[in-house]
Every structure is written in structure tokens, then in C-alpha cells.
Amino acid sequence: MIQFDQVTKRYSGGVEALKNLSFSIDSGEMVFLAGHSGAGKSTLLKLISGLERATSGSVMVSGHNLSKLRGSQLPFVRQHIGVVFQDHKILFDRNVFDNVMLPLDIIGFDRREAARRVRAALDKVGLLGKEKVMPIRLSGGEQQRLCIARAVVHRPAILIADEPSANLDRAYALDIMELFKSFHQVGVTVLISAHDETLMEDYGRRILRLKEGQFTA
Numbered sequence: 001m002i003q004f005d006q007v008t009k010r011y012s013g014g015v016e017a018l019k020n021l022s023f024s025i026d027s028g029e030m031v032f033l034a035g036h037s038g039a040g041k042s043t044l045l046k047l048i049s050g051l052e053r054a055t056s057g058s059v060m061v062s063g064h065n066l067s068k069l070r071g072s073q074l075p076f077v078r079q080h081i082g083v084v085f086q087d088h089k090i091l092f093d094r095n096v097f098d099n100v101m102l103p104l105d106i107i108g109f110d111r112r113e114a115a116r117r118v119r120a121a122l123d124k125v126g127l128l129g130k131e132k133v134m135p136i137r138l139s140g141g142e143q144q145r146l147c148i149a150r151a152v153v154h155r156p157a158i159l160i161a162d163e164p165s166a167n168l169d170r171a172y173a174l175d176i177m178e179l180f181k182s183f184h185q186v187g188v189t190v191l192i193s194a195h196d197e198t199l200m201e202d203y204g205r206r207i208l209r210l211k212e213g214q215f216t217a
């Protein structure tokens with residue numbers, strides 16, 4: 001479902017964030033991505049979601065070679081992927097419901113079906129009672145749940161999350177992990193990054209460990 005073949009990413013300033021990486025993730029797998037700050041985790045996730053392009057090598061997602069896609073084809077691929085961003089990207093000038101509606105608006109979904117899906121996504125993350133609330137009034141953990149609802153509302157086959165448990169206390173971080181597990185259990189391919197490996201250990205899943213842009217054992 002996701003396949004990297006000898007992928008290198010060099011940013012314009014010259015930093016080589018990923019060095020000749022090869023790995024694959026099967027459909028329906030749940031995999032963790034570990035590594036300290038600056039190891040290249042965000043870069044790897046951005047290559048999968050098409051936010052950045054590989055300098056060399058190939059990135060295959062759902063059968064598409066993202067390195068070869070034209071810009072106009074990227075939105076089509078992104079419809080298969082849900083992303084929980086490290087910096088949240090919440091729109092603070094609209095309420096919880098409208099934030100989650102946004103991806104469906106962009107796709108041009110039928111409004112009634114879209115509203116039904118938004119409520120289902122909010123229900124799933126435990127925010128159904130807060131649909132009219134402005135995001136500024138949510139706790140940090142609730143804001144994270146809002147981001148997860150927005151990432152899954154279009155029912156993507158792949159869900160990727162960049163440090164979704166950062167800045168949350170341990171109990172809440174584990175709750176968030178359980179939420180991701182529940183998506184995995186219904187067949188979604190899940191890839192989650194974190195710098196705290198202890199959060200991953202209980203799940204018995206594969207852990208990809210990055211250090212200075214390369215995998216370590």
C-alpha cells in the first residue's frame with residue numbers, strides 16, 4: 001500500500017532529511033515511526049501525503065508513484081489519505097462541525113450525506129456534543145480529537161499522524177493511540193509517528209526507527 005524505494009529527500013538549504021530509505025507497509029497494517037526531533041519523521045510522512053516530493057527514489061501510495069504524478073493529480077491521491085498534522089491546522093474562525101466538514105466541502109460532497117458523515121466522525125472521537133463549539137474553547141486533547149475526526153471524515157484507506165500524542169499527558173496520549181487502533185481494526189492502514197517509544201511498546205506492532213534520516217535496528 002505504501003512503498004519507498006531508495007528514497008532521498010534533500011531540502012533546498014542542503015539538509016538531507018532522508019537518506020536512501022526503502023521500506024513497505026501492507027494494506028491494513030498499523031506501524032509506528034519513532035525517532036528523536038530532526039530524525040526525519042515529518043519529512044517521511046509529508047512524502048506519503050504528497051506535501052513534499054522525493055529528491056530521488058520512488059514513493060508508491062495505493063499503486064500511484066507520487067514522484068511521477070503531476071500536481072493536478074495529487075488531490076485524487078490525497079482522497080485516499082487522512083492526515084493528522086503536527087501543527088493541527090485547525091481553522092479557529094469556524095466551529096468544530098465546520099472544521100470537520102472542510103475536506104468534504106473540498107471534494108464537493110452532497111451536503112446532507114456530508115453532514116451525516118461529519119456527525120459520525122465526531123461521534124467516533126467523542127466530540128458529538130461539541131459540534132457548535134469554537135475550537136479555541138476545546139482542550140488540547142479535544143483539539144487533537146477534532147484533527148482526527150477531520151482526517152477520517154472522508155473515510156480514507158490510509159491514516160497518517162505526525163506526533164498526535166505530543167503535548168498530551170500519558171493517559172490522554174494512550175486514549176488517542178486506542179482511537180487509532182480502532183481505525184486499524186476496521187481495516188485502515190495506520191502510520192503514527194512519535195518520539196516517545198514507550199507509547200508504542202504495548203501494541204506489539206512494527207516500529208520503524210529513524211535516526212538522521214536512516215533506519216536503525
Ligand SMILES: Nc1ncnc2c1ncn2[C@@H]1O[C@H](COP(=O)(O)OP(=O)(O)OP(=O)(O)O)[C@@H](O)[C@H]1O
Binds near residue numbers: 036
Ligand atoms: N522545509 C524544510 N526546509 C529545510 N530543512 C528542513 C525542512 N523541513 C525539515 N527540515 C530539516 O530536515 C531534517 C528532518 O526534519 P523533520 O521535521 O522531518 O524531523 P522530525 O523527526 O519530524 O522532527 P520533529 O519531531 O522535531 O518534527 C531536520 O534537520 C530539519 O531541520
